[in-house]
Amino acid sequence: MKKFAKRVFKAVIVRSPFKEKYLKHQNTKYLDHIKAKELNKYNAKEPIISVVNLNANDICNSKCVMCNIWEQKQGFEITPDQLKNILQDPLFKNVKHMGVTGGEPTLREDLPQLYESIIKTLPDIIGLSIITNCIKEKDVIDRIEKVSEICSKHDKAFSMMVSLDGYGKMHDQIRGREGNFESAINVIKHFTQKGIPVSTGSTISKQNVWEMDDLLDFMKANNIYGRFRVAEFIKRLYNDNKAEAIRNFDEDERYNLILFFYKLIFTFETHEAYIRTYKSIINILDGGKRTTGCPYHSDGVVLNSRGEIAYCAPKSEIIGSTLKASALDLYKDNQSEKTRIKENECDSCIHDYHAPISYKELESKFEEDFWKKYIHVQNTNLKSVHKKIAPKKEYKKQAFITGWYGTETVGDKAILAGIINELKESNEEIGFVITSLYPPITKRTVYELGFENVTVIPVYCKEFVEYAKGSDMIIMGGGPLMDLGELALPLISFKIGKYYKKKNIVYGCGIGPLYNPIYEQAVKDILDLSDEIMIRDEKSRQTALKWTNNAKEVKLSGDPAKKYIKSIASQTNVSTKSTILKCFLREWTHEYCKELTHEEFIQKRKLVEFSLSKFVKQKAIELGATEIYLEHMHNFVIGNDDRDFSRHFIKTYFEDFEIPISYNKKLSTVNSIVDSMLNSCHNICMRFHSVVFADTLNTSYTAFDYTGGGKILGYLTDNSKKENLLTISDLLEKNK
Incomplete structure (x- = not known):
């Protein structure tokens, strides 16, 4: 009866005006439960260890740039029988998974016997795994096949991970072993064909930070799944003196890594736990703390090849030998080391341990979910929230700039710079609050532009309302007012601005494309x-x-970017006669050809790409270009990283072309694009703001209108430059 009454109550309350209060109350109760659960596990008198990282040996036949374990000499290694005795300790009675690592575990001839010992001693274990470098291909295949057979015989799950730190020669260079990439791929293919779950593990150091996209392309093309990590200082790898390789990224490298992990989240990884790990890595790279939990707080332990245990691999000191004392007693009697790790190491540890969602993550998620409901184009119940929130004013004169920031192209960066500079001309003391869908992206923009007195805030949070209320003006800062749910950002902030008598400004925006009546009405409301x-x-x-x-x-007003582009051009050195053809291309996406089915669009896109490649080749020959160079107006996965298209375009269409072609794999800035365009013999432009840049700089250019008569045609018409226009139909006609 009680259960029925609870169901009825819930059904009524979620349809009532008290729904939000009820849901917030339920979230608070759940958060309290998770927090108590975490504390109880961490402080438990009797630990329940479910995961063991077994280091099968302490030697390796790689020579990795981020590790020194290969310098170790072979010493004492516990035998399969000794492992049996160790695992009989009460500490291990609840173990459900054991991952076998090294060194290089396949160097042990008795590797299959180690697995046999594990399974016989821990009959309730569910799964076992191994990580291998695949250098000795035949030995690796032979020993892992025997391991797999043992696991299969005992009905235990088995999986393997292959180290893969780059594509082709880059992997061999990182691993210090020629031919290792080929042997690794051979091993992956062998075990994949046998139906054994195989993934790759890629460690990113200073040496390969710019090479991960090539590896990711290869993995996607060959249907290889893998996970990526940032190299960390790890005690069991003896790599404390590897500071030149580990977490030693300059500003560009650090930002490129942030972009890469976003790309993994949006285009590659589907597992919720690993996505949360990648978000945590981004947060650390952006100067924050680790946001995910760690199984080694309370669920895991490391057992090395000498029979010694540690609380975790990266940061824990050895807490004793299980050959001399009870593992359970060692775990319980060294809590001061565990506390030291938690207090001094965990917040900054970037190692990719995965754990169930933590209290911190849930708290952040519930908060974001609440504000997503509030900052929404169809939310009409604003006053009940914003009237209760105090205004926040950081600057004497404060401008609140919102829009699509957090996904900005180079053009958007120039727009922002143009707006800020114009406002500073009338008031030097003015400060700026910029809302950002992805704050690390906008922080980087502010860094590139060199502005001070700028605060970047996330969108879906209390600060959005606080700063909007505290600002003197609310600005929709450039870009198109188009079919996006994020129209809620200017709409809600303008509503707050109007209520508190702030000045609302639409600053240098376009309108459209708009197909959805809800979004069209939102734009009308913004204008009103x-x-x-x-x-x-x-x-x-x-x-x-x-x-x-x-x-x-x-x-x-024209585009706010133009004035800033000219100011950068005035400081740029121009070579007398360049012979390099520059291209500023992007992937053509289905949104610009909605009348076609997906299959029809894919076929047409191939034809457009082929025709575009012919046009580029013909232009290069016509101009006597000595080189073709692909530049990029966008480096972020949201909106498509143009570098991804460049790699595809070159590989697919230019393999045998006589004029050398390459692309810029580094980051694009307003300054770098201005410099590149001014130092070219001709610019082939595709993204809208590449056309704006090329025209403003008075360069020789072709504007390829991939939008089918949208903003590119509008810009060329307004500026009397239609002679530079290349339409899709023109392109296809030229290359029949």
């Missing part, structure tokens, strides 16, 4: 709430005039 409207193109201006019933002044 605006005190000042500055539009970048005439077509959008006419739309704004129509939607405001000609009741407001709508200025044709």
Whole structure:
């Protein structure tokens, strides 16, 4: 009866005005439960160890740049019988998974017998795994096949991970062993064909930080799954003196890693626990703390080849020998070391241990979920929240800039710089709060532009309302007002601004494309709430005039980026006569050809890409270019990293072309794009702001309008430059 009554109560309450309060109360109860559970496990008098990392040996036949274990000489190693005795200790009675690592575990001839000992001593174990470098291909295959047979005979799950730290020669260079990439791929293929779960493990150090995209391309093309980690100082690897390779990234390398882990999250990894680990790695790279938990807080232990145990592999000192004392007693009697690790090491540890979702993560998720409901285009119940929140003012004169920041292209960076510079011209003391969908991206933008008095905040949080209330003006800062749920950002902030009598400004925006009536209405509401409207193109201006019933002044401001681009150009050295053809291309996506089915679009895209490659080749020959170089207006996965398209474009269409072609695998900035365009014989532009840059810089350029008559055509029309236009139909016609 009680259960029925609870169900009825819940059904009624979720349909009532008290739904949000009820859900918040339930979330709080759940958070308290998770927090208590974590504390209880950590402080348990009797530990329940479910995971063991067994180091089968302390030697290795690799010579990795981030590790010194290969310098060790072979010493004492516990035998399979000794392992049996160790595992009979009460500490191990609840173990459900054991991962066997090294050194290189396949160097042990008795490796299969170690697995036999584990399974016989721990009959309730569920799964076992191994990590191997695959250098001795035949030995690796032989020994792991025997291990797999033993696990299969006892009905235990078995999986393997192959170390893969780069594509081709880069892997061999990192591992210090020529031919290792080939042997690793051979081993992967062998065991994949046998139906054994195989993944790869890739460690990122200073030496391969720019090479991970090539590896990821290869893995995607060959249907290889793997996980990625940042090299860490790990006691069992004796790598304390490897500071030149480990976590020694400069600003560009650090940011490129952040971009790469975002790419893994959005295009590769599907497992929730590993996605959370990647988010934690991003947070640490961005200067924050580890956000995920760790199984070694309370669930795991490390057992090395000498029979010694440690609380974890990266940071724990050895706490004793299980050959001389009870493992359980050693674990319980050395809690001061465990406390030292938790207090001094865990927050900054970037090692990729995975754990169930933690209290910290859940708290953050519930908070973000609440604000996503509030900052929403269809939310009309604003006052009940924002009236209770105090304003936050960090600067004497404060501008709140919102928009698509956090996903910005190089063009968006120039827009932001243009807006900030214009506002600073009228008030030098002004400070800026910029909302960002992905704050690490916008922090990098501010760093590149060199601005001070700028605060970057996440979007879905209390600070969004606090800073909007505390600012003197609310600005929708450039870019298109188009079919995006994120229209909620200017809409909600403008509503707050109007309520508290702030000045709302649409600053240098375009309008469209808009297909969804909900988003069209949101744009109309934004315009209605605006005190000042500055539009970048005439077509959008006419739309704004129509939607405001000609009741407001709508200025044709042009693109805010242009003035900043010119200021950078004035500081740029230009070579007398360049013979390099520069291309600023991007992937053509289905949103620009919605009338086609997916299959039809894929076929047309191949044709467009092929035709574009022919146009590039013909242009290079016509101009007498000595080199073709692909530059990029965007490096972030949201909106597509143009470097990904460049690799595909070169590999697919330019394998045998006589003129050398390459691409910029590093990061793009406003300065680097200006410099590159000015030092070219011609620029082939595809992204909208590459056209804006090329035209503003007065360079020789072709504007390929992939939008089918959208903003590129609008810009060229407004600026009387339609002679530079190349449409899709023109391109296809040229290359029949």
